[in-house]
Amino acid sequence: MSVKIGFIGAGKMASAMIGGIISSGLYAKDEVAACAPSASTRNEVASKYGIKAYETAAEMAAATDFLVLAVKPYQLQGLFAEDGLAIGSSHLVMSIVAGVKIADLEAYVPDSKIVRVMPNHCCLVGEGAAGYSRGTKATDGDVEKVRSVLSSSGAAEEVRESDLDAVTGLAGSSPAFMYMVIDAMADGGVLCGIPRDKAIRLAAQSMLGAAKMVLETGEHPDKLKDGVCSPGGTTIEGVRVLEDSCVRSAFIAAVEASTLKSREMGRK
Ligand SMILES: NC(=O)c1ccc[n+]([C@@H]2O[C@H](COP(=O)([O-])OP(=O)(O)OC[C@H]3O[C@@H](n4cnc5c(N)ncnc54)[C@H](OP(=O)(O)O)[C@@H]3O)[C@@H](O)[C@H]2O)c1
CATH class of the missing domain: 1.10.3730.10 (ProC C-terminal domain-like)
Structure with missing residues (x-):
């Protein structure tokens, strides 16, 4: 697969992370993609970073095994109900959706490898501070991939999922x-x-x-x-x-x- 990482959602947080990934050289432009329902968001992210932008999450999930969930919490249910969306055992899903637990994500995509992240908005200037926790199926290699993405726009610490609320308070x-x-x-x-x-x-x-x-x-x-x-x-x-x-x-x-x-x- 030529796309190494794909963002489901292309708003403020996704855009900041994409900027960090490309400017740090972690992945090249043609290895990064994003999707968003509205054409204006897609055009903005595609022209700003020179990446490919899809309309649907189904197209995004078909194009890569490494997905970043970057939609608002209330948009999650509608997203997972979309026609044709197939997120399976080959997918690593890094979720930055605030407040949504690993168990809830694993209920939506039971075969996938999940890493839940709590980022902060200073990743907009490459100085984010994030905490992350691994789901039941995520391997050390998966966690390392997530860590390298977070490191491209700041610093990150692995914590127990029960400590992510404290990461919210602290970072x-x-x-x-x-x-x-x-x-x-x-x-x-x-x-x-x-x-x-x-x-x-x-x-x-x-x-x-x-x-x-x-x-x-x-x-x-x-x-x-x-x-x-x-x-x-x-x-x-x-x-x-x-x-x-x-x-x-x-x-x-x-x-x-x-x-x-x-x-x-x-x-x-
Ligand atoms: N902002 C922060 O400081 C911060 C900090 C920590 C965590 N977070 C978490 O990060 C996540 C993203 O926040 P944000 O501030 O970047 O939100 P945002 O700017 O509103 O971006 C959300 C994006 O999701 C897209 N979207 C909505 N439904 C979709 C679907 N079905 N398929 C694909 N894309 C879809 C939207 O597309 P359209 O533009 O086309 O509507 C938009 O691009 C949230 O869950 C938030 O809790 C944010």
Whole structure:
């Protein structure tokens, strides 16, 4: 099969992943395809990336053994009821559909190999953070294929499926928390006299730099924090204010609240 990976759904998330796959060189343009019912979506993804676009999921599944399910949760039932759709034992199905469990996916396509993924929207800029869990039939080789796709637009960790709600709290929801931090830091900069646009850029770059320090040095974040707090200096003054304001416990509670909400939504 010349198509190495096919996306069922060609919306925001599929488009971001296709961009990562092609720009990283994981697969060539003519090895990637997508499908969507509306011609406008198909034309957009085909012209943006130079890939083949099909109208139906049936055509997509016939063209490749590696499928990415990238439709909205409410669209799933209609999708699997489509005439002619044959997803069988040769197919590896990577699902990014939020909240839909492996058991439910295996009920739709009982012979297929499933890997369920919880991505976050930073894959739009190649810096996604995703968690993934394997279904009962997925092999190490299947999981490696999924991992390489996720790595082309960020980083990924394998977790138990029961922990995917916590991945939602920690990585799925947290870009919103980080945007709030950047905005608040910029407010602080403005309060102290820096123009808004410059304050936002400096705050965002500081967060990016701190994240890279953690990932690239492998040091514990607390050790890095200690390293920039000179005795009696400026940084420890700010750290004291954050500790007085219980910022750590606020973040712990925010991740827990998002996780609990994800669990609750999954039960419905
Ligand atoms: N956005 C996020 O930050 C995020 C984060 C984590 C997980 N997710 C999950 O990722 C999935 C996709 O989200 P999204 O934001 O990319 O959604 P989206 O932009 O609405 O894209 C959905 C795509 O599915 C297509 N589609 C609908 N029914 C179809 C069918 N029967 N056959 C083939 N394609 C079909 C739509 O085609 P048309 O354009 O033709 O209607 C559209 O291209 C969702 O399940 C979501 O829960 C999203």
